[in-house]
């Protein structure tokens with residue numbers, strides 16, 4: 001039996017990520033869409049042949065046949081929409097950042113527990129070739145105890161300039177919160193350890209209240225030290241936009257290095273240096289793994305527990321860490 005789902009928020013990530021991917025996933029059937037913007041709503045409904053459309057998401061939640069809802073609206077709207085969806089008896093797959101404040105995030109987690117529904121968060125990097133393989137090697141303990149972790153993602157930011165960039169630099173918290181949550185999530189997932197100490201500095205280039213480029217140093221509870229660096233101003237004004245992604249894991253017995261300079265974090269080369277051998281893998285899948293994300297969500301609903309996907313709790317722990325880094329990076333500017 002396929003799971004009938006609805007999606008709230010027919011903007012950018014729904015357009016390039018969720019909507020095309022859902023069509024590839026046999027386990028789910030998209031039957032309803034909601035968006036405040038009627039033009040966008042009708043456009044997507046016609047493109048994906050979706051029967052039911054609503055400008056008020058609360059009407060979508062009234063549909064009895066809907067088992068689950070995908071929330072792809074801006075971060076500051078997730079809390080209300082997710083609570084209403086859980087209250088209406090729906091499972092929820094919520095875009096990152098789970099919320100703009102950890103307290104609201106914990107309330108969402110609590111509501112999911114109380115209703116017995118699945119609340120999962122879109123941290124699809126966990127399912128993306130190189131990022132997933134690094135976790136596989138780590139779990140095999142190939143390079144021994146880990147001492148240092150570096151996670152770097154520098155890019156030009158959402159759509160150069162304009163309304164979308166403004167949304168992501170303000171409501172979404174700028175690069176260290178908006179995009180950084182993916183990497184804060186990878187850090188604790190890779191090491192099975194929580195953040196113990198966080199320090200951060202940032203620069204304000206375009207004049208938003210949130211810094212455009214942030215460098216964070218961290219210490220995990222297990223003693224590993226790390227660096228997380230995020231930018232939305234890397235090549236923004238250059239002739240050609242460029243993206244730079246690097247993940248380094250340094251252990252007692254070896255190191256792993258993933259380097260991507262090809263325009264998508266998913267295209268690059270992973271080198272694993274262990275005592276026995278050096279393994280080099282090239283990745284060419286530039287598309288984010290949204291289909292795998294929806295399969296994992298459907299499987300989680302079927303089994304009644306989180307499987308191969310980040311939970312609401314993971315979502316909140318990532319925003320707690322990213323929020324702390326953002327506050328420190330902002331404070332540094334005002335000194």
Ligand SMILES: NC(=O)c1ccc[n+]([C@@H]2O[C@H](COP(=O)([O-])OP(=O)(O)OC[C@H]3O[C@@H](n4cnc5c(N)ncnc54)[C@H](O)[C@@H]3O)[C@@H](O)[C@H]2O)c1
Nearest residue numbers: 009010011012013035036037072073074075095096097122
């Ligand atoms: N997982 C990823 O890799 C990834 C990538 C990009 C964006 N995102 C996240 O997805 C979310 C949306 O980002 P986006 O870039 O698509 O934004 P967007 O502005 O392009 O789209 C948001 C849409 O939500 C609609 N909307 C807003 N409030 C609503 C409400 N109350 N009811 C119904 N519709 C409403 C807007 O009209 C708009 O169409 C953000 O949380 C963002 O951080 C995640």
